[in-house]
Amino acid sequence: MIAQLLFIVILAAAIYLFSKNVAKVRRNILLGRPADRSDNPALRWKTMAKIALGQTKMVKRPLAAVMHFFIYVGFIIINLEVLEIMIDGIFGSHRIFSKPLGGLYNLLIGGFEGLAVLVLIACIVFLCRRNIIRLKRFSGTEMTEWPKSDANYILIIEILLMTAFLTMNAADYKLQALNFGHYIKAGSFPVSSLIAPLLPDHAHSLEIIERGCWWFHIIGILAFLNYLPYSKHFHILLAFPNTYYSNLHPKGEFTNMASVTGEVKAMLDPSFVPETSGEPQRFGVKDATDLTWKNLMEAYTCTECGRCTSVCPANITGKLLSPRKIMMDTRDRITEIGKNIDRNGKDFTDGKSLLDNYITREELWACTSCNACVEACPVNINPLEIITEMRRYIVMEESQAPASLNNMFGNVENNGAPWKYSPADRFNWAGNE
Amino acid sequence: METLNNSGIENPAPKIRTMAEMAAEGKKPEILFWVGCAGSFDERAQRITRDICKILNHVGISFAVLGTEESCTGDPAKRAGNEFLFQMQAMTNIQVLDAYEVKKIVTGCPHCFNTIKNEYPGLGGNYEVIHHSQLIQQLIDEGKLKAEGGESFKGKKITYHDPCYLGRGNNVYEAPRKALEVLDADLVELKRCKSNGLCCGAGGAQMFKEPEKGNKDINIERMSDILESKATVVAAACPFCMTMLRDGVKHSEKEQEIQVLDIAEITVRANRL
Missing domain, CATH: 1.20.950 (Fumarate Reductase Cytochrome B subunit)
Incomplete structure (x- = not known):
């Protein structure tokens, strides 16, 4: 008894x-930003069954x-x-x-x-x-x-x-x-x-x-x-929701930032009035709370197996970038933010951020966006999205892109090509004249 | 081997028509050929561009290009984090494409392909987009394109390097291989291929910057796979991969032994177009 x-x-x-x-x-x-992953439940269940339950990505x-x-x-x-x-x-x-x-x-x-x-x-x-x-x-x-x-x-x-x-x-x-x-x-x-x-x-x-x-x-x-x-x-638990909420789009497709679309439309067409939705949001990601809940769920799902890092071309060739580190840093940082909230209340800031205090710029700029890490992950984690979002912050909020990339931006803007060629010469390849 | 015409261009293509010219005559082509920046300006890639035109002409598809009205898709800006610039480019390009009522697009570059196909629809640009390797596959499947009358690749060791934005990015693995299968060549896969393919090192806007500090360049790492395959022809399907792979071959001092050719170039050679 x-x-x-x-x-x-x-x-x-x-x-x-x-x-x-x-x-x-x-x-x-x-604590993450919203992201809509409610579409196509049939395909989502199937993805979860295949990848989490069936472990099909493990067999590599x-x-x-x-x-x-x-x-x-x-x-x-x-x-x-x-x-x-x-x-x-x-x-x-x-x-x-x-x-x-x-x-x-x-x-x-x-x-x-x-x-x-x-x-x-x-x-x-x-x-x-x-x-x-x-x-x-x-x-x-x-x-x-x-x-x-x-x-x-x-x-x-x-x-x-x-x-x-x-x-x-x-x-x-x-x-x-x-x-x-x-x-x-x-x-x-x-x-x-x-x-x-x-x-x-x-x-x-x-x-x-x-x-x-x-x-x-x-x-x-x-x-x-x-x-x-x-x-x-x-x-063992999060693998299931994490694969259910997988990105169902082609891996090559990056998100289009809706917040930018309004501004660009207004620039191209002065009569366009962008919809204002609440307080202005930061472009890109500086801290873990700028990520979406899905990014954060992925960080908690990561079991640090290192398949991503072992196929990362940057990591293989000795660069600082390791996709696994991106996920682990994200998890550590959001956990730290959570602890801060528990101890000091919702509005407490510790002056730290995911960028710089955890992830360095050198890591972010080493990425070739090749999707090898995304492909390798047995539970569909996407480190590339976090890398891209942090690049967006560096470029659009801070204007701190490497000088060579700023040159490229200038060329695209002025010449319609990433190199310094005159747009008038764009059709010369045909030898039509 | 190559014949020169008056314009001094090595592989001249018949006159290429622009959308503007066709529109002036009240005509609309079946398909728009989106050339891309590399295909327009990079000397090596220009040859691939002209070969794609030759294939289109050979099978009698009516096509046109945008010519000087074409502009960067915004891909490198987007990968580097400059979403503003990307959307500016995208929306301007969509205006041009929609003005010509373009429905179908073939691109000579996996980056343009991915961007227009996947990222333009969200900004209002909806087109049927294929990469030139898919076009070649279709033409082979339809029996319109074979490998005859030209250079023989029979028994040659040929390998294929998967571009990230065609392979992993969009799951196009078979189309370019199909174009090689008709050659009756000795096809070998690289150690890291298909979904395991190793990047050439150019993506994510790396093409336009110095690599970060490391112990070697990515294209040199990729060369080890190529050398191990003992292939004498490396087939590519992306102008940026082309640059990186050629640099790798040069770095390994194998220019005499290993040729890097685009799928379109191989097709043109095999058919003497």
């Missing part, structure tokens, strides 16, 4: 804390794709077991699904064990790739202490959870053989029966191990749940 109460209290606290932190992330995302790197798939499927399917654990925890029952499911239950528990082994293997392979082989993709200026530890923590937690799950089953298996207490014959244990000989034979020790692992497993899961909003691992 005490155990049940304790479990209910822990569960309620975990859910409360998690909802509170998710609400905070949601609030931070909504087969080994990582297969290993990631193990963890992904393991996570989702083993969660069915967590459902049983929850019910058992609340009602003080033991393996409550075993009766109604009958033979299927044995199949399920056996399947979970198989998956748990695959998850274990994948986590170990991933740890090796990060810490022993040291793949280039997992390093870089933005991969400082915390991002590296974050990745390792996630993998280690998953290994511990799976180990606890298998050990729990092994003890249960032995207790079942001993016909001890409430340990009814239920489930099949293809993997844990192999580790069972390592456990003591004494029924009470086994019970302590079984209960210990049960509590460790479920508290571990609840703790992990609460770790998510602080971690890159949040992608």
Whole structure:
């Protein structure tokens, strides 16, 4: 009875804390400017099913794709077991699904064990790739202490959870053989029966191990749940809305700024009266709050896998730009702004901005807008949009474009071509004269 | 090899007509050929421009150009962050295009193609836009264009460099390859190709500035893929890629071994147009 109460209290606290932190992330995302992504829901559901659920963009790197798939499927399917654990925890029952499911239950528990082994293997392979082989993709200026530890923590937690799950089953298996207490014959244990000989034979020790692992497993899961909003691992949830709200236009298409259209129309046609919509907005992006909510959602979705950076032509050739850093800086900055609001109220400014305090101009001007990063992202994150928006701020608000680009602008404006040629010579190629 | 005519131009095309001339005669062409700034002013790209005209003439499509009425689409300004200048250019160009009641446009440049096709509609300019590699593919599919009577590319190792704004930007991967498939050549893909294609380094207005500090230039990085492919002809479909790739070839001192040719040039050569 005490155990049940304790479990209910822990569960309620975990859910409360998690909802509170998710609400905070949601609030931070909504600090962004509006963006309309409500069109074409059918295509959006399809995109989400294909890219988040089906993970079709992962397959470009087969080994990582297969290993990631193990963890992904393991996570989702083993969660069915967590459902049983929850019910058992609340009602003080033991393996409550075993009766109604009958033979299927044995199949399920056996399947979970198989998956748990695959998850274990994948986590170990991933740890090796990060810490022993040291793949280039997992390093870089933005991969400082915390991002590296974050990745390792996630993998280690998953290994511990799976180990606890298998050990729990092994003890249960032995207790079942001993016909001890409430340990009814239920489930099949293809993997844990192999580790069972390592456990003591004494029924009470086994019970302590079984209960210990049960509590460790479920508290571990609840703790992990609460770790998510602080971690890159949040992608397991945000990947779904993020792909639903994907950009459905061709990648080459950049947004046309509506705020500019009015002014340009007024310039070309003096009789045109632009619609004024509230307070004037800054052109482009200086700080994270100038981005759209979608940009910010992407920042929270990024799991720092580095596929974007590893295909970025600027990064490959030693330039400062790293698309992953753009996303990580955006996330860090909007989180900082959120904390400032919590501590000092809505109107507080800390004098910092995403531009310059986080992202340097040298990074922004190294981009070739080639869309390799956008294409590479397994969850459709678009670092290029943030880069372009920041260029817009630098050019249109500050007039601080590099001198050579200012020359190009002058040529386009005066000669109708980016080079210094006379527009009168534009047709000379034909040799018509 | 090349014949020179009186105007001193190496590959003269028959007289090219402008929209203004046609309008004066009360005529409207089937399609407008949007030449682009590089195609108009860059000497190397001008040859591609004239070859596109030859293809159009060869298959008897009635077309015209804007001539001196054409102006930059605004692409480099937009990529560099100058949305004002982009929209000024776009709206002025849309006025000109609409005045001639243009419906269909073929471009010689993936950047013009992307901008007019994707970014002009939001500003009121709605046209059917294709890139010249798509036109060539259509003509091949319709049987109007083959690879015969001209230079033989049979057995030659040819590779294709995907321009970002044609490939990833607009998912056009097959059309230019189709133009090469008819050559009966030994087609090889670069290590990084199609959606994984590596940029030439010119996009995002990089063409008009010095690269940021790094350890090498992007076109030199791209050269390693080209050298690895052992191709003797690199097919391009963008005048900016053309410049970057040729610089890369020059830098690697492979000008004798490796030719960089546009899809249109290869088509013209294969048919001796």
